[in-house]
Amino acid sequence: MTLDPLQRATGLSAQEFAAMYWARQPLLRRAAELPGDGFADLLDLDAVDELVSRRGLRTPFLRMAKNGDVIPAGRFTRGGGAGAEIADQVADDRVLTEFADGATLVLQGLHRVWPPVVDFGAALSAQLGHPIQVNAYITPAQNTGFSPHYDVHDVFVLQFAGRKRWRVHQPVLDAPLRDQPWDQRRAAVQARASEEPLIDTVLEPGDALYLPRGYLHSATALGGVSGHLTVGVHPVTxxxxxxxxxxxxxxxxxxxxxxxxxxxxxxxxxxxxxxxxxxxxxxxxxxxxxxxRVAAAVGRHLADRTRPQPLSPLAQIEAAQSLGPGDAVVVRHGLRWSLRPAGDKITLVLGGRSLTLPASVEAGLRELLSGRVVAIGQVPDLAGDDAVTLVRRLLREGLVVPAGAS
Structure with a gap:
């Protein structure tokens, strides 16, 4: 059975997690309590080396910090060389120097650049109904990258390598908003962090921790290089x-x-x-x-903050050109759309763009965008050639993908 990402991170169904933990209280899970084989399939230390040395990352997809302070980007970046005359490409040798000196490496936006995390993040975002981001934190032994702080988004911590000690304290501000960051309450955060922690534990590979926004936390690597993924959930409030x-x-x-x-x-x-x-x-x-009208505004916000399933432009063109009645397609996962009938036309609205089509295709269009796999020969109310024409248009617009690519 394929595990959904929330099960992997919590060992609970979406309904159980929503009822007991979502935006309410932390949840600590050991690897033995979770299904699957840990999180190294999403990212491991070899993948970190590849991202740093071979993927041409630029800021802000990478940053470094030490003892609570962010290191200036110029200390671990340089120009990209011939054909890539940019000033902020990651320099692997400089990363090595900073890391060896105790700095934490932060890979930001992995939900946009590393395929296993792209798929995991998109599926989790669809489950939660809120936008997500995924960062990786890689810390050398006995070092702390960031001092005690709170986030203005919920986080899932997924330990994939090494061991890290986590201290978690009660909030100084419940459910903080984006414009209420921890450094506005630095004194209160420092005072709370000096108290007895709510959670004081060591995460090992395969362990997971969920923290609602506002809970104070800090982490220190133990005995070797430690790596964890932080999935940040940016809630609609x-x-x-x-x-x-x-x-x-x-x-x-x-x-x-x-x-x-x-x-x-x-x-x-x-x-x-x-x-x-x-x-x-x-x-x-x-x-x-x-x-x-309010719901439409929320929809635009979600469309701006999330991305639908990745597609392959060249494969889309080839599929559109060779399309036949025996082929099947499915709507791109995560695509947000609405239909607005108007006389003999119908407008398909997708975030910042729209597509106007004849009203006669409405039933077929709704079926093609339903989330079900649809064979071209089974599109409602459209004969073979008309169905091919409609699906070819949707493929070229990036609204559906060949069924085998979903």
Whole structure:
């Protein structure tokens, strides 16, 4: 049985994890409690060497830190040489020097550059319904890359090599937002970190740890090079929904009214009447709130923060050219779309672009975008040539992929 990424990281079903842990409390799992064979298939130390020495990474896909301080990029990068005249390509010899001196190596955005992590991250994001990022932290023995801090996103820590001691403390701010980073509360973080930890444990290969945003943490490598993946989950929050709802209120003329002139608007007594009028207008506007409009804004946000399944442009062109009634396709995983019928046309909306097609293809289009594998000869309401024409267009637009590529 194929394991889904949430099972691999927690040993729980999505329903169990959502009910007991999501955004509520940490979860520590040992390798023996988890299905699968650890996380080295996603990344191992040989893969780290390959990424550093042979993949031409540039900042910000790589950074380094030591004892809580980020090292200037110029100390581990240089120009790319002939044909790659750029100044910030990773220099493997300089990485070696910094690493040997105790610096932690951070590979950022692996969900965009390393195929096993690309697939894992996309599947996990689809399960959670929130955007994710994946970084790798590789730390030399007895060193700490980052001092105690909290993140403004949830994290899954997946240990793939070596041993690392983790100390976790209760939040100083519950559920912090993106504009509430830990360094704004540095004194409170340092004070909390001096207290007895909630979790004080050593992660070994195959172990996993989930931390909701806000939980303080720091980690120190033990006895050798340590490597772990950090999957950061960037949640859509109620505060974000409120922002999107307020953005729609510019349509309310009462909220666009100018405040009176000739009064001190910083005086609470002078402002009291206007605040009450604003409250009343807000209540009326919220009662008329267009939920579909807010949902569309959330959809645009998710489309901007996530990527659908990778596709192969050359293979797409070849598939479109050779397409026949016996072939089958499937929608790209992670593609966000909506259909807007208008008379004899229908518009397929995908994030920042749209595609207008005849209304007669609506049933076939919905089936092709359903997530099921669809044979060209079985597209509803379309004869053979018409089905081929529609699917060929969708292949060229990168909306569906050959079924064998999914």
């Amino acid at each position: 109620r505060a974000f929904l409120a922002e999107q709802a307020l953005a729609t209120l510019v349509d309310d003329v009462e909220l666009r009214r100018s405040l009176p002139m000739g009064v001190d608007l910083s005086d609470p007594a002078a402002l009291d009447t206007e605040l009450k009028a604003t409250q009343d207008a807000l209540h009326r506007a919220i009662d008329r709130l267009d939920v579909a």
